[in-house]
Amino acid sequence: MELSTILQYAFAGIKIGSIYAMVALGFNIIYNTTGIINLAQGEFVMLGGMFTVTLAKLMPLGLAFPIAVLAVAIVGCLFERAAIWPARRSSVITLIMITIGGSFLLKGAAMQVWGKNSFPLRPFSSEKPINILGAWVQPQVFWIIGVLAVVMILLTLFFRFTLTGKAMRACAANRAAATLSGISVDRMVLLSFALSAGIGAIAGIVITPVTLVDYGCGSMYALKGFAAAVLGGLGVSAGAVVGGLTIGLMECFGAALPFQGASSYKDGFALLILFVFLCAKPSGILGRAAISELKKF
Amino acid sequence: MGKKNLFGLASLVVVLLVVPHLLGNPYYLGVLVWCGIYGLVCMGLSLFMGYCGQISLGHAGFCALGAYISGILTTRFGFSPWPALGVAMLASLLVAFVVGLPTLRLKGHYLAMATLGFGMIIFVAAGGDPFGLTGGPSGFWGIPKLSVFGVVLDSEVKWYYFVWAVVLVCLVALLNIVHSRVGRALRSIHGGEPAAKAMGVHTARYKTQTFLLSAALGSLAGSFYAHYVGFVNPHPFGLNFSIHLLTMVVVGGMTNLWGAIAGTALLTILTRYFRVFMDWGVFFDGFILVIIMLVFPEGLFVGAARRLGGFVSRKRSTGVPGQASRQAAGGG
Numbered sequence: 001m002e003l004s005t006i007l008q009y010a011f012a013g014i015k016i017g018s019i020y021a022m023v024a025l026g027f028n029i030i031y032n033t034t035g036i037i038n039l040a041q042g043e044f045v046m047l048g049g050m051f052t053v054t055l056a057k058l059m060p061l062g063l064a065f066p067i068a069v070l071a072v073a074i075v076g077c078l079f080e081r082a083a084i085w086p087a088r089r090s091s092v093i094t095l096i097m098i099t100i101g102g103s104f105l106l107k108g109a110a111m112q113v114w115g116k117n118s119f120p121l122r123p124f125s126s127e128k129p130i131n132i133l134g135a136w137v138q139p140q141v142f143w144i145i146g147v148l149a150v151v152m153i154l155l156t157l158f159f160r161f162t163l164t165g166k167a168m169r170a171c172a173a174n175r176a177a178a179t180l181s182g183i184s185v186d187r188m189v190l191l192s193f194a195l196s197a198g199i200g201a202i203a204g205i206v207i208t209p210v211t212l213v214d215y216g217c218g219s220m221y222a223l224k225g226f227a228a229a230v231l232g233g234l235g236v237s238a239g240a241v242v243g244g245l246t247i248g249l250m251e252c253f254g255a256a257l258p259f260q261g262a263s264s265y266k267d268g269f270a271l272l273i274l275f276v277f278l279c280a281k282p283s284g285i286l287g288r289a290a291i292s293e294l295k296k297f
Numbered sequence: 298m299g300k301k302n303l304f305g306l307a308s309l310v311v312v313l314l315v316v317p318h319l320l321g322n323p324y325y326l327g328v329l330v331w332c333g334i335y336g337l338v339c340m341g342l343s344l345f346m347g348y349c350g351q352i353s354l355g356h357a358g359f360c361a362l363g364a365y366i367s368g369i370l371t372t373r374f375g376f377s378p379w380p381a382l383g384v385a386m387l388a389s390l391l392v393a394f395v396v397g398l399p400t401l402r403l404k405g406h407y408l409a410m411a412t413l414g415f416g417m418i419i420f421v422a423a424g425g426d427p428f429g430l431t432g433g434p435s436g437f438w439g440i441p442k443l444s445v446f447g448v449v450l451d452s453e454v455k456w457y458y459f460v461w462a463v464v465l466v467c468l469v470a471l472l473n474i475v476h477s478r479v480g481r482a483l484r485s486i487h488g489g490e491p492a493a494k495a496m497g498v499h500t501a502r503y504k505t506q507t508f509l510l511s512a513a514l515g516s517l518a519g520s521f522y523a524h525y526v527g528f529v530n531p532h533p534f535g536l537n538f539s540i541h542l543l544t545m546v547v548v549g550g551m552t553n554l555w556g557a558i559a560g561t562a563l564l565t566i567l568t569r570y571f572r573v574f575m576d577w578g579v580f581f582d583g584f585i586l587v588i589i590m591l592v593f594p595e596g597l598f599v600g601a602a603r604r605l606g607g608f609v610s611r612k613r614s615t616g617v618p619g620q621a622s623r624q625a626a627g628g629g
Contacts, residue, residue, distance in 0.1 A: 036406075037406040037409075037410070039409075083587050083591065086591050087590065087591055090590070090594070092406065093346070093350060093351075093352050094590050094594060096352055096406060096409050097352070097543065097547065097586055097590050098586070098587055098590045098591070100354065100409075100540060100543070100583075100586065101582075101583045101584070101585070101586025101587035101590065102583060102587055103583065104537075104540055104579050104580070104582050104583025104584075104586065105580060105583030105584050105587060106583070107579055107580075107583070108577060108578070108579035108580025108581070108582070108583055108584075109580055111576075111579060111580070112576075112577070112580065219417075219536055220417075223410070223413060223414060223417060226410050227414075230407075230410075265421065265422075265425055267417065267421050268418050268421050268422065268425075271414040271415075271417055271418050271421075272418070274410070274411070274414050275411060275414060275415075278407055278410075278411050
């Protein structure tokens with residue numbers, strides 16, 4: 001394979017991998033504060049794309065972006081209050097079913113509102129591909145990588161240097177102890193849903209110019225994002241990025257494998273990786289088995 | 298098996314024998330055939346979810362395996378339907394074994410996601426058409442009719458009697474399992490896995506066996522589907538169907554085999570009778586799942602009865618939902 005071809009696939013892998021990384025970050029934030037895997041995470045990505053497509057018709061993209069993120073964050077809060085909070089003392093199997101139910105609820109509602117068509121969004125800057133060592137790269141790819149970097153930096157700053165961020169980390173470490181030190185765990189859970197819905201929405205907005213958006217696209221993002229989170233170690237932020245990029249790259253290079261119809265099995269590769277990891281090392285690359293044993297999944 | 302269940306079986310048989318004479322239109326009979334086919338999968342799923350306390354988000358994958366293997370073997374390799382059905386079931390058992398072996402050691406979320414991934418892989422593989430067998434996204438036609446003891450199942454009425462006979466046989470078998478030592482072992486896993494282990498219950502083996510059983514039922518239903526419709530394509534076997542199966546089980550009450558059949562019948566009749574449900578299907582499945590889990594965790598029928606009973610006499614406390622569902626499990 002020539003260098004330019006390899007680069008071409010690598011950029012494609014990093015592009016989609018960054019999205020999986022953001023979805024995985026969303027999974028981790030909720031998982032850390034509640035111990036729940038929110039199966040509706042992919043729907044936040046879809047809603048982010050959908051809201052922006054609609055809003056972009058009325059206002060400039062620079063304004064539509066933050067409004068859409070805010071709107072999806074509010075959806076995340078409503079979802080938590082309406083469905084998760086009342087069941088906070090239920091068994092894991094109940095909570096899994098509530099989040100999968102919530103995911104279908106949002107998906108079905110989106111289908112009613114926007115229909116079954118796919119919608120495009122114009123790229124943030126020019127559409128002219130840039131030539132890097134022989135590989136042609138769309139400028140949107142740099143937006144996606146940049147946004148992932150900004151999200152990571154802001155999250156790190158938030159969790160390390162703000163009181164609220166520290167409170168959220170305290171909830172993750174030990175809920176009882178956090179409650180005893182006067183942290184409102186309820187509010188932290190709500191915040192974690194808002195935060196991860198917001199990050200999901202951002203992922204949805206930046207990817208839409210490249211892949212379009214339709215009401216049913218969420219499940220795949222959720223599954224791949226979960227695969228990324230597991231691969232990197234559930235609950236570990238750096239792991240989410242490592243896992244996301246790994247899955248993105250494997251998917252794109254897997255599609256280039258020299259057998260017939262390899263590209264149509266693109267989706268299968270990520271799932272196979274998930275499977276192998278679930279069986280062999282459920283704690284992931286950067287996770288520690290001892291910690292994951294303590295969580296209540 | 299208990300008097301209650303014998304009475305239940307007897308009434309079911311009576312209802313099944315009477316209903317076809319009341320329905321004039323073969324379309325309605327067809328709806329009942331669908332109830333039977335879905336009922337087969339849901340019984341297995343109910344055993345796996347309600348009695349074992351596990352969750353599968355990929356059972357549509359086993360139906361797809363059954364339908365596709367039956368279809369491919371009969372149309373392309375000249376198999377007759379019954380051996381093809383057997384091969385399909387064996388293949389599903391094998392796949393379930395491979396999927397189940399590592400994943401059933403996992404719990405809760407991991408198992409949910411692993412089965413979800415499995416379902417998606419099957420769906421992607423059916424649509425991708427690797428060896429020119431599945432017909433890709435548009436599927437293939439011409440799957441022959443099934444025949445039983447020389448009778449070709451070529452009408453709604455024949456299918457109706459056949460499918461429900463199979464459902465009854467499976468129901469009796471499963472009820473027997475539930476009310477045996479194995480059933481008690483399964484409920485102990487649902488109640489609390491560490492405690493069950495401590496009592497000497499081989500939890501991993503029981504979970505794997507139940508998973509295999511539910512996969513075999515899924516495959517059987519899939520094969521019936523293929524022969525009944527005569528046409529297979531990937532579309533009906535996606536994630537939506539897995540969740541629809543889940544919803545049907547949950548509506549009837551997870552911890553009750555009768556509930557699985559009642560829930561299946563209720564939702565199937567509603568979706569096929571009211572066209573609105575077709576387009577709103579995804580939304581309603583999600584809505585029903587959330588509402589049932591929040592309000593009636595023990596299922597619509599038991600839950601509603603309990604609520605009504607609560608209005609009549611307030612003497613008995615309603616108790617914690619989890620407890621209630623575990624008590625309901627005892628009733629089987």
